[in-house]
Amino acid sequence: MDVLIVGAGAMGRWFGEVVGDKGRVAFVDREEEVARETADAVGGRTISERTTERFGIVCLAVPIPAVERAIALYAPLADRAIADVSGVMRAPVAAMETHAPEREHVSLHPLFSPENAPGNVPIVAGEGPAAEWIRERLRGAGNALVETTPEEHDVAMETIQTKAHAAVLAYALAADDVPDGFETPVSRELDGLVETVTDGNSRVYADIQSTFPGAETVAEAAIEIAEADRESFEALYREAGE
Structure with missing residues (x-):
């Protein structure tokens, strides 16, 4: 064809x-x-x-x-x-x-x-x-x-693209330089995700952010975690694991 x-x-x-x-x-x-x-x-x-x-x-x-x-x-x-x-x-x-x-x-x-x-x-x-x-x-x-369906797909993109990219880029922007040897399995994985996301085309990522909402909810969740007292943090931790 x-x-x-x-x-x-x-x-x-x-x-x-x-x-x-x-x-x-x-x-x-x-x-x-x-x-x-x-x-x-x-x-x-x-x-x-x-x-x-x-x-x-x-x-x-x-x-x-x-x-x-x-x-x-x-x-x-x-x-x-x-x-x-x-x-x-x-x-x-x-x-x-x-x-x-x-x-x-x-x-x-x-x-x-x-x-x-x-x-x-x-x-x-x-x-x-x-x-x-x-x-x-x-x-x-x-x-x-x-x-x-078009609706199911576009709603899913809000999480697997917009929110995921926003979370990774926010970590990259917030992270400080640390001496060699200071890493954990979590930070190592995050650093790898930053490399993956930033080794692309900024225009493509900007198109995604402009098309699918969701980044603001990542920011709201980060603020909620940062402002939580010990009891609230533990509740959020358990909620995240669910």
Whole structure:
């Protein structure tokens, strides 16, 4: 099946490698050199942003703030299905219903960076041939599909992304330098998490923080712990363990 991927960054390349057939996947990106490099890497080709060529599947692999507009622009090029790997689901699924009502809709969110693939992939999709074709390719690459709804997914992201990232970054900002040899299993794990989170793209993390609420509850919990007396702290400790 011919596939067009809008956005030739890490997620676009991942989708092309896993779902696209060599010679039948095309990329379009505002940065033409990035599109060429990605297309060469996966055995695909590049096309112009002004193309009118049609494809079986059109996949949007663009940043969260751009996904709704990209769906509106590129939905007319999809013959069978339109998909996205933006990381949010309610907004793109609604945009697909508006701009491609007669096509299959597939929203995916790989819960890993491409270099850590395969892994869990939440998916919202119907029971059409294109959706099943995508499912088969994802499973064939070793991924575990998590069938979900847009609402369930986006609420979950408030905890596993926004709150988790806020907690790790807050620790990094609050931590002081300590002499070598002063570490515990807990601090060692936290330092590793800081390295993982900060070895990414700040824009991507900012998009997540802007899209999904939850960071303020982490701050509120930290204040509650800091201000607790001994009895209250022990109660909070037990609550956290539950």
